[in-house]
Amino acid sequence: MEDKYINLLTDFGFKRVFGTESNKDLLIHFINLSLPEKHKIKDLKFGDKERGGERKEERKVIYDIYCTTKTGKKIIVELQKTKQEFFKDRSVFYSSDVIRSQAPKGEWNFELMPVYTISILDFIFQSEIENPNYIHKVQLRDENGQVFYDKLYYIYIELPKFVKKIEDLETELDKWLFLIGHIHELKNRPEILKDKIFDKIFHTAELANYTKMEKIQYQESLKIHRDLVNSLAYAEKRGEKRKLLGIIKNCVEEGFTIRQISLITKLKEEEIKTIIEEQGWG
Structure with missing residues (x-):
């Protein structure tokens, strides 16, 4: 029997919900649930998902979703389905490319706009460390634990650790993560997921509308x-x-x-x- 809703962990499903102009409000809502209060955004525009290096021999960088807010903040949102040995290095490399791209030609005072990376992982990326937390927020801090630089922010969400059932969902982010991992398993829309913001997700994910x-x-x-x-x-x-x-x-x-x-x-x-x-x- 054909599923009623698409699988959001597919490349097609992820980009249909998060990467289209018509669903920009969904992306903004998810980003704001992931970011701290002072980093909330109001609007954004999608950028080029593929960036080449300045020199011909440099590696291309391909993002799942890359966008810029009206105030100039840069945001990378990606779905990573397979574990890799140097995943953290890759994550830093991608964000550093966005940092470097801000440098204009000519005179410049080196002021940078914030760069946020939100990675949704379909694997446990620190399996050697026993940690029940499924959301990891990372910033550059000094030896006293004080934030040294607040314009570079990483958020890693480990979906395999998110094991809440429908009846256990409490926050809007809980509901988002459940839908990302399980909407394709649903036959009907549960009462707990009838918040207005989710109307569009269910409509977008319903195969009958395609x-x-x-x-x-x-x-x-x-x-x-x-x-x-x-x-x-x-x-x-x-x-x-x-x-x-x-x-x-x-x-x-x-x-x-x-x-x-x-x-x-x-x-x-x-x-x-x-x-x-x-x-x-x-």
């Missing part, structure tokens, strides 16, 4: 998502996930084509592309 072509695009995205989840789960079960990712990384560095990597790893080409993009090896 054209035939949009449904095809979603099904393709869903298949890639399921194949990736199944492949990594199988590899992890056999203790081979790290090895598999290492093979793909080495192949990319050696200049192998997607087709060649697919033949070597037995993964589908779309799965390879997704892994390479998420690991930042492109």
Whole structure:
């Protein structure tokens, strides 16, 4: 039986809810629930999701969602589905690219606009540390714990740690995180999720509202998502996930084509592309 609502953990679903002009109000609402009170935003405009380096040999940076507020604040919102060894480094690299892009040509007093990174993770990124918290807010602080620089802010949300059931949802952020991870499992809209702000989410996520072509695009995205989840789960079960990712990384560095990597790893080409993009090896 076909699901009533799309899976927001697919590339199609995530960008349909968060990355379209018509749903900009949803993105603003989610961002404001994630940020501290003094950092709240009122409006934003979407920016170019792909940035190239200043020199030809520099690596391209591709964001899921990149936007700027009316006051100039820069915001990166991303969905990360696979764990990677240097995820924190990648996160800092992406934000530093946004910092560097603010430098104009000519004279400049070095004043920067704030940069916020909100990462929704479908994995536990600090599994070596026992911490029940599923939201991590990170800033640059000095040895006394005082904020040294308040214009660089990271928020990491570990979805696997968010285990609240419908009846346990309390805050609006609770409800958002539940919908991101589980809306595709719902057959009907629960009473607790009938806040007005969620009207648009349910309407956007309902497959009955999509054209035939949009449904095809979603099904393709869903298949890639399921194949990736199944492949990594199988590899992890056999203790081979790290090895598999290492093979793909080495192949990319050696200049192998997607087709060649697919033949070597037995993964589908779309799965390879997704892994390479998420690991930042492109």
